[in-house]
Amino acid sequence: MDAIKVSGLSFSYDGKKDVLSDVAFSIPKGCYTTIIGHNGSGKSTIAKLLIGLMSPKQGSIEILGQSLNEESVYKLRDHVGIVFQNPDNQFIGSTVADDIAFGLENHCVPQEQMQDIIEDVAGRVGMLDFLNSEPTKLSGGQKQRVAIAGILAIEPEIIIFDESTSMLDPQGKASINEQIQKLHSEKDRTILSITHDMEEVAQSEYVIVLKDGHVVLTGTPMEIFAHEKELASMMLDIPFALKVSKELTKEKITNQEVCTLEEVVNQLCQLKSTI
Amino acid sequence: MSIEINHLEHTYNAGTPFSHQALKGIDLSIPEGKVTAIIGQTGSGKSTLVQHLNGLLIPSAGTLDICGFHIQPLLKIKDIKQLRKEVGLVFQFPEYQLFEETIEKDIAFGPKNFGIEEEKANELVRKILPMVGLDESYLQRSPFELSGGQKRRVAIAGILVLDPQVLVLDEPTAGLDPQGAKEMMTLFMDLNKKQGKTILLVSHDMEHVMRYCDHVIVLDHGKVLQENDVRTFFEHPEWMIEVGINPPAIIRLKMMLQEKGFKIPDSILDMPSLVECIKGQVNGHE
Numbered sequence: 001m002d003a004i005k006v007s008g009l010s011f012s013y014d015g016k017k018d019v020l021s022d023v024a025f026s027i028p029k030g031c032y033t034t035i036i037g038h039n040g041s042g043k044s045t046i047a048k049l050l051i052g053l054m055s056p057k058q059g060s061i062e063i064l065g066q067s068l069n070e071e072s073v074y075k076l077r078d079h080v081g082i083v084f085q086n087p088d089n090q091f092i093g094s095t096v097a098d099d100i101a102f103g104l105e106n107h108c109v110p111q112e113q114m115q116d117i118i119e120d121v122a123g124r125v126g127m128l129d130f131l132n133s134e135p136t137k138l139s140g141g142q143k144q145r146v147a148i149a150g151i152l153a154i155e156p157e158i159i160i161f162d163e164s165t166s167m168l169d170p171q172g173k174a175s176i177n178e179q180i181q182k183l184h185s186e187k188d189r190t191i192l193s194i195t196h197d198m199e200e201v202a203q204s205e206y207v208i209v210l211k212d213g214h215v216v217l218t219g220t221p222m223e224i225f226a227h228e229k230e231l232a233s234m235m236l237d238i239p240f241a242l243k244v245s246k247e248l249t250k251e252k253i254t255n256q257e258v259c260t261l262e263e264v265v266n267q268l269c270q271l272k273s274t275i
Numbered sequence: 276m277s278i279e280i281n282h283l284e285h286t287y288n289a290g291t292p293f294s295h296q297a298l299k300g301i302d303l304s305i306p307e308g309k310v311t312a313i314i315g316q317t318g319s320g321k322s323t324l325v326q327h328l329n330g331l332l333i334p335s336a337g338t339l340d341i342c343g344f345h346i347q348p349l350l351k352i353k354d355i356k357q358l359r360k361e362v363g364l365v366f367q368f369p370e371y372q373l374f375e376e377t378i379e380k381d382i383a384f385g386p387k388n389f390g391i392e393e394e395k396a397n398e399l400v401r402k403i404l405p406m407v408g409l410d411e412s413y414l415q416r417s418p419f420e421l422s423g424g425q426k427r428r429v430a431i432a433g434i435l436v437l438d439p440q441v442l443v444l445d446e447p448t449a450g451l452d453p454q455g456a457k458e459m460m461t462l463f464m465d466l467n468k469k470q471g472k473t474i475l476l477v478s479h480d481m482e483h484v485m486r487y488c489d490h491v492i493v494l495d496h497g498k499v500l501q502e503n504d505v506r507t508f509f510e511h512p513e514w515m516i517e518v519g520i521n522p523p524a525i526i527r528l529k530m531m532l533q534e535k536g537f538k539i540p541d542s543i544l545d546m547p548s549l550v551e552c553i554k555g556q557v558n559g560h561e
């Protein structure tokens with residue numbers, strides 16, 4: 001079954017200009033998908049439509065096989081979670097602990113389990129020392145960590161991350177990305193991650209490329225990155241690992257292009273001279 | 276004139292149960308006309324520190340000398356308007372900076388506030404927009420009805436239009452698309468190289484820090500852990516690991532290869548030299 005199936009989707013904020021036109025894609029259950037595209041290409045708009053925050057002008061959205069509409073939206077929201085691009089839009093509670101608890105209450109988690117879950121997820125994002133802080137008075141990266149903790153507590157079937165690690169320090173980002181990978185690989189959650197980080201894109205299974213509200217490319221990371229020039233003209237890029245890999249194949253050192261550092265290193269280790 | 280920071284401390288909510296000391300005695304001399312990066316983990320105090328530079332935050336203790344202004348606790352800064360004209364601060368969250376009903380008014384607000392006539396201010400707005408990758412179709416739109424990256428561009432324009440001598444940029448490329456980030460960094464570097472502007476860049480993007488900055492300051496739990504020139508800093512990946520900074524991709528690759536027995540000098544920081552160096556160590560290419 002598809003976790004998400006979108007067809008013929010159009011949307012306009014002002015009733016005049018379409019910011020999404022005839023968007024179609026499907027994401028199988030358990031798939032780790034990334035959405036990329038230039039600023040203003042419509043990524044966050046898609047995310048807001050998928051959680052039923054706004055209704056499409058045209059087209060349909062199916063979540064876990066059910067059509068998303070005014071009646072189904074409340075039920076489906078139990079299955080779809082989002083971490084917004086601006087974490088300030090996420091916070092409800094007056095302390096970090098309350099904020100995480102609020103989501104748990106909404107999902108009817110028994111009171112006696114809450115404290116454990118809150119401490120567990122706060123620990124996993126490195127925010128255990130801040131449980132009593134006010135979410136809006138944290139540093140940028142701390143806010144993003146708290147927003148992510150909120151979703152880790154609930155672990156919905158489908159999780160949308162809208163540039164959720166854009167303000168994390170590189171190590172924090174790596175550790176949060178690991179948590180996200182785990183949700184995917186160990187818990188089989190469907191992940192839809194909107195990102196400008198091409199290294200993260202290389203780690204995903206499926207990529208959707210948006211341009212001016214249109215889906216222009218879909219495929220595996222390597223299929224997408226094969227369009228290097230087109231990507232550049234769309235304000236995008238390819239990951240550093242692939243740039244090195246291209247250079248290595250050009251120099252005839254390796255004979256297959258790869259897009260992660262691990263793969264580059266593996267290739268080179270097999271070729272390494274023993275003397 | 277360099278920026279001199281002496282024993283600077285900052286405590287949020289001082290005297291309440293929520294009191295939190297974010298800066299614990301910062302001593303720094305930031306050179307004029309250079310690009311200085313401020314890096315460090317989440318919550319290390321970067322944004323708190325840079326908000327002192329234009330008087331947005333006042334130190335709890337210590338002093339700060341910038342562009343002829345002397346800032347110290349409890350002292351009202353005389354002519355703070357002039358300070359804000361000389362030191363332009365782009366916030367980490369563009370949302371905190373935007374407030375007018377149209378983008379044109381938002382960007383023109385600063386110049387008008389400094390006494391420039393409306394017509395001239397609007398002219399400046401039209402000049403600045405394309406520099407941040409936006410066109411005139413945005414002028415009459417609301418700054419709140421934009422995508423995240425578009426808001427960031429407007430917020431940057433609102434500061435650049437003031438033509439400040441010191442530019443303080445708090446994660447200015449977060450949320451920009453990859454080419455947009457590159458263009459924005461190029462623009463900042465141009466302002467530094469051609470107009471001699473002093474630039475302070477708070478960034479988590481180590482590729483940018485390595486490629487564009489002259490100088491690095493590492494903050495950790497409200498203290499300065501390290502100050503170095505960029506090259507020396509990136510030639511010592513162990514320092515980065517020690518302070519919990521994930522090095523740039525090229526250095527990570529180098530370290531992964533070194534671990535597998537490849538011999539790669541620490542001084543190699545660019546791709547062509549790295550490829551050349553690897554070439555000599557694989558079968559058939561020795």
Ligand SMILES: Nc1ncnc2c1ncn2[C@@H]1O[C@H](COP(=O)(O)OP(=O)(O)OP(=O)(O)O)[C@@H](O)[C@H]1O
Nearest residue numbers: 013019039040041042043044045420421422423424
């Ligand atoms: N609230 C709004 N009202 C009107 N137009 C909007 C609103 N939010 C976004 N837009 C416009 O819709 C288009 C798509 O915006 P969206 O936020 O989906 O882009 P995005 O791909 O998420 O970009 P970014 O990478 O900058 O976050 C943009 O041109 C934007 O200006």
Ligand SMILES: Nc1ncnc2c1ncn2[C@@H]1O[C@H](COP(=O)(O)OP(=O)(O)OP(=O)(O)O)[C@@H](O)[C@H]1O
Nearest residue numbers: 137139140141142287297317318319320321322323
């Ligand atoms: N308004 C505030 N009230 C109370 N504490 C605050 C406030 N703003 C920041 N802090 C705290 O001060 C410390 C330093 O925050 P700061 O925003 O300077 O960090 P930062 O280095 O910019 O982090 P990031 O990379 O996440 O943006 C953090 O522990 C934060 O929780």
Ligand SMILES: [Mg+2]
Nearest residue numbers: 044085422423
């Ligand atoms: Mg967006």
Ligand SMILES: [Mg+2]
Nearest residue numbers: 139140322367
């Ligand atoms: Mg900050």
